[in-house]
Amino acid sequence: MKPSPPFAEALRAIAVPRENAEALLRKLLSERLVDRTMKTEKRDDEVLIPVRAAPAFDLGPFRAWIEDRPSLPIRVTQRDPRQEIRERLRAAGIPVERAPRRWERIGDVLVLRFPPGEPREAPTIAKIFGTVLRARTVVQDVSGIHGPLRVPDVRLLWGNGTETVHVEGGIRYALDVARVMFSSGNLAERIGIADRVRPGAVVVDLFAGIGYFSLPIAVRSRAETVYACELNPMSFRYLVENIRLNRTTNLVPLLGDCRHVAPPRVADWVIMGHFDSREYLDVAFQTLRGNGTIVYHELCPKEQYPDALTRRLATAARAHWMDVRAIHTRIVKSYAPGIVHSRAEVEVTRQSRP
Ligand SMILES: C[S@@+](CC[C@H](N)C(=O)[O-])C[C@H]1O[C@@H](n2cnc3c(N)ncnc32)[C@H](O)[C@@H]1O
Numbered sequence: 399m400k401p402s403p404p405f406a407e408a409l410r411a412i413a414v415p416r417e418n419a420e421a422l423l424r425k426l427l428s429e430r431l432v433d434r435t436m437k438t439e440k441r442d443d444e445v446l447i448p449v450r451a452a453p454a455f456d457l458g459p460f461r462a463w464i465e466d467r468p469s470l471p472i473r474v475t476q477r478d479p480r481q482e483i484r485e486r487l488r489a490a491g492i493p494v495e496r497a498p499r500r501w502e503r504i505g506d507v508l509v510l511r512f513p514p515g516e517p518r519e520a521p522t523i524a525k526i527f528g529t530v531l532r533a534r535t536v537v538q539d540v541s542g543i544h545g546p547l548r549v550p551d552v553r554l555l556w557g558n559g560t561e562t563v564h565v566e567g568g569i570r571y572a573l574d575v576a577r578v579m580f581s582s583g584n585l586a587e588r589i590g591i592a593d594r595v596r597p598g599a600v601v602v603d604l605f606a607g608i609g610y611f612s613l614p615i616a617v618r619s620r621a622e623t624v625y626a627c628e629l630n631p632m633s634f635r636y637l638v639e640n641i642r643l644n645r646t647t648n649l650v651p652l653l654g655d656c657r658h659v660a661p662p663r664v665a666d667w668v669i670m671g672h673f674d675s676r677e678y679l680d681v682a683f684q685t686l687r688g689n690g691t692i693v694y695h696e697l698c699p700k701e702q703y704p705d706a707l708t709r710r711l712a713t714a715a716r717a718h719w720m721d722v723r724a725i726h727t728r729i730v731k732s733y734a735p736g737i738v739h740s741r742a743e744v745e746v747t748r749q750s751r752p
Pocket residue numbers: 546547548579580581584604605606607608610611627628629630633654655656657671672673
């Protein structure tokens with residue numbers, strides 16, 4: 399049940415018959431007389447409009463009259479958290495430009511990136527962000543994500559515990575923000591793939607992480623099986639935990655290098671969510687059972703996009719006696735100066751033997 403709003407005595411309000419309420423409200427608003435800290439209230443056939451002062455115009459044509467100290471519900475206004483953060487920073491004597499302008503929220507953990515020359519007040523800034531944004535923990539993203547296992551470099555600034563559960567698109571992802579990466583933001587892509595996978599299809603995710611792609615596919619599509627390969631034991635631990643959390647029954651986690659653990663000749667879809675995907679194209683084609691779709695990511699020099707990408711995929715397909723039937727490429731985002739994170743969805747078909 400919705401909690402009833404708190405009431406207080408307004409200084410004064412104007413009571414007006416319902417049929418005249420809209421016209422009077424418009425007039426009062428234009429004269430900036432409406433008290434916005436209180437809500438208007440219906441009472442039988444009348445409406446009570448809280449006002450900051452008695453109007454100078456005649457209320458007679460509206461058949462309205464002034465009531466002193468009526469009891470009206472208080473309007474609970476949501477303050478802009480950015481404004482509140484700025485005020486608290488100023489109160490703590492911290493110049494606003496030393497604090498990050500944005501934040502990332504993963505479950506109840508906030509991730510902050512500081513402008514170059516991280517300030518000594520970082521812990522105080524973190525406390526202000528954490529308190530205003532009602533987080534449990536605030537960490538600093540020190541230098542991004544590293545190595546083939548995509549391990550983050552974060553520092554705890556405020557609060558305790560970096561383990562959390564992030565909910566996105568109805569999927570629950572348990573993870574430790576300090577130990578495994580989470581790439582928020584490509585929700586549309588994850589859900590989009592899940593919605594294109596046909597009932598009964600088999601999917602192999604070669605770089606599953608904690609289940610970024612595998613979980614939405616397993617939960618939302620009616621795939622027969624989603625095999626999820628993951629090399630990093632820490633990410634694998636959360637992948638297994640997330641299968642349990644989401645009560646998924648068609649997701650099979652496989653610990654190890656996808657070159658060794660991906661099942662051959664089973665897949666209708668292969669997901670390659672790793673920047674080094676190009677080194678694993680052979681694995682992807684060996685995993686397909688026939689015609690199928692490969693979702694491919696890579697870092698690509700901007701001036702080579704999309705030609706290098708399409709050429710690479712066509713060459714790999716031919717090496718496995720397949721043809722590219724359709725390819726859709728797009729730039730996910732700019733990764734570094736001159737380098738783009740690009741993505742391709744490629745439909746491949748078996749070449750007909752003469
Ligand atoms: C970039 S993360 C997953 C990102 C995710 N697809 C996304 O878009 O957010 C890639 C994962 O692949 C794993 N990985 C790297 N090399 C692997 C390999 N040879 N076999 C299986 N998993 C691998 C890493 O440990 C990491 O968890």
